[in-house]
Amino acid sequence: MFFKKKINDTPRNIPGHIAIIMDGNGRWAKNKGLPRKFGHIEGAKKFKEIARYCNKIGVKYLTVYAFSTENWKRPQEEIDGIMNLLRDYLKDSTNFKGENIKLRFIGDKSALDEDIISLMEKSEAESNDATGMTACLALNYGGRDEIKNAVKQIIDDGIKSENITEELISSYLYTHDFPDPDLIIRPSGEFRLSNFLTYQSAYSEFYFDNVLWPDFSTKDLDRAIDEYNHRNRRFGGV
Ligand code: FPP
Numbered sequence: 001m002f003f004k005k006k007i008n009d010t011p012r013n014i015p016g017h018i019a020i021i022m023d024g025n026g027r028w029a030k031n032k033g034l035p036r037k038f039g040h041i042e043g044a045k046k047f048k049e050i051a052r053y054c055n056k057i058g059v060k061y062l063t064v065y066a067f068s069t070e071n072w073k074r075p076q077e078e079i080d081g082i083m084n085l086l087r088d089y090l091k092d093s094t095n096f097k098g099e100n101i102k103l104r105f106i107g108d109k110s111a112l113d114e115d116i117i118s119l120m121e122k123s124e125a126e127s128n129d130a131t132g133m134t135a136c137l138a139l140n141y142g143g144r145d146e147i148k149n150a151v152k153q154i155i156d157d158g159i160k161s162e163n164i165t166e167e168l169i170s171s172y173l174y175t176h177d178f179p180d181p182d183l184i185i186r187p188s189g190e191f192r193l194s195n196f197l198t199y200q201s202a203y204s205e206f207y208f209d210n211v212l213w214p215d216f217s218t219k220d221l222d223r224a225i226d227e228y229n230h231r232n233r234r235f236g237g238v
Helices: 025-031 036-057 076-091 114-126 143-156 166-171 218-229
Strands: 017-021 061-068 102-106 134-141 183-186 205-208
Touching: 025 036, 036 061, 036 076, 036 218, 061 076, 076 114, 102 114, 134 143, 143 166, 183 218, 205 218
Parallel strands: 017 061, 017 183, 061 134, 102 134, 183 205
Antiparallel strands: none
16 A cells, blocks of 8 residues: 655755666656566656756756666667667767756676767766766665775775775765665655665665656655655664
């Protein structure tokens, strides 16, 4: 059961870092009798809307799961469709630079097409002076893959076991210059993390919603933030 709280008017804490698993695109399309790709098209539009809104209300970091290390198992046509949406988004700098949004990426770039890697680098450089929110797209990202790569690099750097700390491990992750997520949102009625921000989510608050991602509205986000404001974050203390 999902209980939707009324949005109240009292000042609220805006989470510094929100992370979203943009789930439910396929089901959204299926419910409308459309091919899955239409769900992803709407999902990409929704990302732009939610990113703009997060920037407006003062979120500092927004990380979205755009393509996981497991998503390569999907039909090639669907993968190509998602990659084309990313191309379209990155080619138009009004989507991020025009919104004063700084763009960053996490994940293993090496498996992505050359032209996408170039677009990623160009958009990071173009938006580097933006003073608003940082939007981080997780692309070919997997939390376990990230930890595995960090361990390999730590070993290659010859770091001695006595020098291994939690902070050192964090500094070897793709997210080394981001704070951990305060609030992780998953729409579409699934209650899993699905290999997203595995190390970073240790003390995150989780918010699950039945709404499918293309239908997720700024009001739904407000509800998630409202619910976050009622959580008592103790970080293991009392
Ligand atoms: C999960 O829904 C969604 C994805 C694996 C892809 C998400 C990608 C986008 C929203 C487009 C990315 C582009 C930009 C510009 C951010 P699903 O397909 O697993 O849905 P289902 O569970 O209903 O099948």
